[in-house]
Amino acid sequence: MKQIWLIFLKDIQQEFKTRYAINAIMLFAIVTLSAVSFSIGAYTATTRVLAALFWIILFFSSMSGLSHIFIREEETQTADTLKLVARPSSIYLGKFFFNLILLILLEVILIPLFIAIMNFKVVSFQIFLLTMFIGNFGLAGGGTMVAAIISKASTKGALFTVLSFPILLPVLISGISATRKAAESVKLMDAQNELQALLAYGVIIIVASILLFDFVWNE
Amino acid sequence: MNPEYVVMIVNLVIWTGIFLYLWRTDKAVKKLKQEIEELHLTEKLD
Amino acid sequence: MSKLWKIILYIGLSLIIIGAFVWAPLEPKILKEYTRIFYFHVPVAWICVLFFLIAAYYSFQFLRTKDLLYDAYAKISNELGILFAILATVTGSIWAKVTWGSFWNWDPRETSIFILLLIYGAYFSLRSAVEQEDRRARLAAVYSLLAFVTVPFFVFVVPRIYFSLHPDPVINTQGKIHLELRQRVVFFSSLIFHTVLYLWLFQMRKTQVKLQMILRLYKENKMLEE
Amino acid sequence: MLNAKMELIAEKIVKRFVHFLVLKNISFKVSSGSAIAITGPNGSGKTTLVKILCNLMAPTRGQVVYQNNSQKINREDIFQYIGLVGPYLQLYQELSAQENIDFFARMRNLKNYSARVKQLMELFNLSGREHDAVKTYSSGMQQRLKYVCALIHEPEVLFVDEPRSNLDQAGIEAVYSILQEQKKDKILVISTNDQEDLTLADQIIRVGVA
Structure with missing residues (x-):
């Protein structure tokens, strides 16, 4: 437990000094959002399209930043140093919490911007925020694990999106569906299926990652 | 074109491919077996 | 595989071809002449799912034992899996073109096979990006298992969100239209014989990599003794 | 951990990179109070061997065993007993010492x-x-800081890969005093090309030579 917290703190400290991941992820989100907004123009898209666009922006922005945390360890050759002092599961969880915070920060910026620029009318904030909150666990859990895998491979950048897309697709599909429902209905029960799926996905992917992380990390 | 023929042709192409694949693998396995026999490694073959 | 089995397999496959094209009646409402493709398309699609499961099993075995032979088995089952996934996609989209009017419709089953293709593709791009053998084996096995745990979600989530065009009731015995007896006989024997054929192919590839592994170990031992 | 008798045993270590055998059947045993040196020309696998011994890398065949009073230590606990200094082991550059x-x-x-x-x-x-x-440090200072980080927990087994790299005379003397200290009642493993360093060792393992 203590190790998880220490690794998390260390990554925050490092990030605070370089601001690499946070810059990459925020700029990516803002650039794609404005690109989407320009190309749509004054046309008001349906909630279905908007929900999909929102998740596509969220997904690809997180793809630009989530892998950084492991790639940095490999590229600065600190991975071995860390390996000498830490248990694998605490490394995974420490990095997972860091990515979780990164995603929450991204959403804090992205959600108000998206609602304002794209004229996205959320009827039930309860469903919307709950979707975001639960979805984050799945995104960060799967993303962190795939980041660990690709940090050991030779071509890192392009591979991350290729590998994480099939793994994170359930989050994307249920997330889009739940977001659409947030814009259409007020009752929480309407999005029950999606939220359950997101929750189950988050739990399973994190448990599987903790079990499998050993094999990625230990040579 | 008669749809029956389309179905038949597609299937034939696939099956020819699969049998070619089978045949090639079989040949490779035979070659390997021979090589191993020459090295007297047969006791390891279980 | 003994001679006898080979003969049984060849005769069975020939009977299935004859059965599919001559003996079994056509389904008159939706499929018409394209009923025949059903006897070949479904086994291929089933096989590529089967190889995906086999690959997950061997990946697990590899992580348990760290024996590179299991990694090789997982690799060849994924190779065969991607081959059959492509075949199923091609035959399926030809079929889709003539029955539903377009090559691709994002029907749940098309979505599933597409996801399988994505996973297989990702698996091989991961393998090609890692040079060191044991590391490649570990990463690939972990990725296989990670993909494997997400599969239930596709089964659960996808059908709820996309509606199906597949002729489910034709296959599903509880559905509206039952398969006729002759259709059922041809379909299930086709399924069984195809499975046997493809597993035989798999078995042969397995022997091949096993022999290669033995040869390599032998050479390595000789080098160590020097 | 007072008076603990540590043993480090390497059993027939083989390491293969793709088609190239780097290490061929390396075996040895060291116990507390002695030092071992690993030597060989560049690219002969010294670093590979050190990494395998520290559990940073798995051998293709063979195994590494750590024993404490002839009781085997679990793989996940080994990190508490070892310290490693090497050129491929970096500190976090953005953070302060x-x-x-x-x-x-x-x-x-x-x-x-x-x-x-x-x-x-x-x-x-x-x-x-x-x-x-740390990024404002010179390479020699970074090397010295690595020693500090590797020695805080007074490791039972200390691995040093190229002890002299980037160090000036004063640095080398400081390192030597540490190494002498280590070898008195603990285990010291040095990987080096320098003939002088070999005088520290009780056992010498040569890699990459027939």
Whole structure:
């Protein structure tokens, strides 16, 4: 437990000094959002399209930043140093919490911007925020694990999106569906299926990652 | 074109491919077996 | 595989071809002449799912034992899996073109096979990006298992969100239209014989990599003794 | 861990990179109070062997066993007993020396380590630079800081890969005093090309030579 917290703190400290991941992820989100907004123009898209666009922006922005945390360890050759002092599961969880915070920060910026620029009318904030909150666990859990895998491979950048897309697709599909429902209905029960799926996905992917992380990390 | 023929042709192409694949693998396995026999490694073959 | 089995397999496959094209009646409402493709398309699609499961099993075995032979088995089952996934996609989209009017419709089953293709593709791009053998084996096995745990979600989530065009009731015995007896006989024997054929192919590839592994170990031992 | 008798045993280590055999059947045994040197030409696999011994890399065949009073230590606990200094082991460049030291010490669950750190910092002549980011350090200073980080927990087994790299005369002397100390009642493993370093060792393992 203590190790998880220490690794998390260390990554925050490092990030605070370089601001690499946070810059990459925020700029990516803002650039794609404005690109989407320009190309749509004054046309008001349906909630279905908007929900999909929102998740596509969220997904690809997180793809630009989530892998950084492991790639940095490999590229600065600190991975071995860390390996000498830490248990694998605490490394995974420490990095997972860091990515979780990164995603929450991204959403804090992205959600108000998206609602304002794209004229996205959320009827039930309860469903919307709950979707975001639960979805984050799945995104960060799967993303962190795939980041660990690709940090050991030779071509890192392009591979991350290729590998994480099939793994994170359930989050994307249920997330889009739940977001659409947030814009259409007020009752929480309407999005029950999606939220359950997101929750189950988050739990399973994190448990599987903790079990499998050993094999990625230990040579 | 008669749809029956389309179905038949597609299937034939696939099956020819699969049998070619089978045949090639079989040949490779035979070659390997021979090589191993020459090295007297047969006791390891279980 | 003994001679006898080979003969049984060849005769069975020939009977299935004859059965599919001559003996079994056509389904008159939706499929018409394209009923025949059903006897070949479904086994291929089933096989590529089967190889995906086999690959997950061997990946697990590899992580348990760290024996590179299991990694090789997982690799060849994924190779065969991607081959059959492509075949199923091609035959399926030809079929889709003539029955539903377009090559691709994002029907749940098309979505599933597409996801399988994505996973297989990702698996091989991961393998090609890692040079060191044991590391490649570990990463690939972990990725296989990670993909494997997400599969239930596709089964659960996808059908709820996309509606199906597949002729489910034709296959599903509880559905509206039952398969006729002759259709059922041809379909299930086709399924069984195809499975046997493809597993035989798999078995042969397995022997091949096993022999290669033995040869390599032998050479390595000789080098160590020097 | 007083009077603990540690043993490090390598059993028939083989390592293959793709089609190239780097290490061929390396076996040895060291116990507390002695030193071992690994030597060989460049590219002969010294670093590979050190990494395998530290559990940073798995051997293709063979195994590495750590024993404490002839009781085998679990793989996941080994990190508490070893310290490693090597050119491929970097510190966190953005963080200051003090932050690096704190991180490693607390990860190892140490308490009241400040006295020891102060003593080590003085020995390696780094006092006064604790709060500068590591990236502002020269390579020699970074090397010295690596020794500090590897020695805070007084490891039972110390691995040193190329002890002299980037160091000036004073640095080398400081390192030597540490190594002499280590070899008195603990295990020291040096990987080196330098003939002088071999005099420290009780056993010499040559890799990459027929």
